[in-house]
Amino acid sequence: MAQKSVPYPPTSSSPTDVRQGQRPARTLRLSVARWRQELLVVALCVGVGALVFLILGQWGWSVAAALAAYNLSLVYRLIRLARSARRHQRGLAVYGMPGLVQDRQRRIRTAWRRRQRKLVELLKRYHHSAMSVPDAMVVLTPTREIEWLNDAACELLSLSRGDTGFRIDNLIRSPSFVHWLNEQGTSLEFQSPGDENRAISLRMEPYGEDRNLLIGRDVTALYRLQGVRQDFVANVSHELRTPLTVLAGYLETLLDSEEDASSEMHRILTNMHQQSERMRRIVEDLLLLSRLETTHPDEEYFESIDMAGLLGIIAHDAQLLSGPEQHEIVLEVDPQLWLVGIIRELHSALSNLVFNAVKYTPGGGKVTIRWFANGKGQPVFEVQDTGIGIEPRHIPRLTERFYRIDVGRSRARGGTGLGLAIVKHVILRHDAQLDITSQPHLGSTFRVTFPALRAERHRMASGSGPNVNKD
Numbered sequence: 402m403a404q405k406s407v408p409y410p411p412t413s414s415s416p417t418d419v420r421q422g423q424r425p426a427r428t429l430r431l432s433v434a435r436w437r438q439e440l441l442v443v444a445l446c447v448g449v450g451a452l453v454f455l456i457l458g459q460w461g462w463s464v465a466a467a468l469a470a471y472n473l474s475l476v477y478r479l480i481r482l483a484r485s486a487r488r489h490q491r492g493l494a495v496y497g498m499p500g501l502v503q504d505r506q507r508r509i510r511t512a513w514r515r516r517q518r519k520l521v522e523l524l525k526r527y528h529h530s531a532m533s534v535p536d537a538m539v540v541l542t543p544t545r546e547i548e549w550l551n552d553a554a555c556e557l558l559s560l561s562r563g564d565t566g567f568r569i570d571n572l573i574r575s576p577s578f579v580h581w582l583n584e585q586g587t588s589l590e591f592q593s594p595g596d597e598n599r600a601i602s603l604r605m606e607p608y609g610e611d612r613n614l615l616i617g618r619d620v621t622a623l624y625r626l627q628g629v630r631q632d633f634v635a636n637v638s639h640e641l642r643t644p645l646t647v648l649a650g651y652l653e654t655l656l657d658s659e660e661d662a663s664s665e666m667h668r669i670l671t672n673m674h675q676q677s678e679r680m681r682r683i684v685e686d687l688l689l690l691s692r693l694e695t696t697h698p699d700e701e702y703f704e705s706i707d708m709a710g711l712l713g714i715i716a717h718d719a720q721l722l723s724g725p726e727q728h729e730i731v732l733e734v735d736p737q738l739w740l741v742g743i744i745r746e747l748h749s750a751l752s753n754l755v756f757n758a759v760k761y762t763p764g765g766g767k768v769t770i771r772w773f774a775n776g777k778g779q780p781v782f783e784v785q786d787t788g789i790g791i792e793p794r795h796i797p798r799l800t801e802r803f804y805r806i807d808v809g810r811s812r813a814r815g816g817t818g819l820g821l822a823i824v825k826h827v828i829l830r831h832d833a834q835l836d837i838t839s840q841p842h843l844g845s846t847f848r849v850t851f852p853a854l855r856a857e858r859h860r861m862a863s864g865s866g867p868n869v870n871k872d
Contacts, residue, residue, distance in 0.1 A: 541615055558617060559593070587605075599619060602617065602618045603617045638688045708738060735772055737858055738772065747831070766786065779856070
């Protein structure tokens, strides 16, 4: 059935039409126009029915003709609506009530396209920003395949765009990197695959539901600054060593030649000698700390250590250090549990922990030294005291150089402020972990946990203990 052509509003909206204030008014006008079109179609169908009545003179046939005309019109418009929805043709107009559906459909499609454009623009900005980040970023699948990487990853990790889809452990064959990737460690510092003079710090973060984000940062400048600082400390300490030794020697000579021990000069010389000895100990600790920081332990220096014998020597020295204060030194060790390590370094670190417990425990207090294997088979060294304790805010900084909780007490006890820093580096060289728990006025516990692979079991422990060089 022919339909009267009704002007159809343009489908492309101008900048003025998309304003929030004009959208409801435009929609209302369009809805009124659609209902007018529907009423016009109904009127035409009624006219067809009236024409049949005039010809046949029967109301039944006239009503049937009017309904048939309306149904044909409705079917025709629905067919056009379906074609418009399928082909996305903006110029294929549908009138009346089906036109309302078409208008709603177009508004939904326009809003969806607008959101899609915004999403594409957002993704482009995100992609551009990710590409501009100076840190390397690599998205990895659960099977360690590269899904996406930025420009910094190509530069720092010697990768390329064509590596997408390949396993990253097949492209970076560094043993330390492969081991870290398999163990899913927290962080790793290693040399760049393409430039051995560049140091990179890596970490792995969860990304999405089943992805991981590998982040790499260039820490070459930081390493150089640390190297400059370490060289400066080592050189200055080495240069101070000889003058201090000479000065201490002359002071000892002057003290020996001073006959009157109660004179003012003897008191001055004694104080000078004590301070020179303190400076000498600081220099020796700085040199030891510099060596621990700048060198890597050689496997040939690792040996099986009778820890029961070593801790027996340390406990004896701690009892001598206690002197008249008469601390109770309790030794609880597993004599069959040995450790693979560097004996001189372990003696220095573990004795530091025990001597600190003695120094900061009041006279008559108790210091317990334990050596055992935990439930995971890891060797554990533990020192527990009943001393003055440590406030929680100080614990994270205890292993920093020259950090002291009570400066006056530390100096009175002869501390250099470097003992726990040395302990930290020795423990790191043995792949161990230091845990500190303490409560003020209730005592402290220092626990060192070694990896299980460094444990050995021996049926009989040596009675005399290892040959420990204390120098």
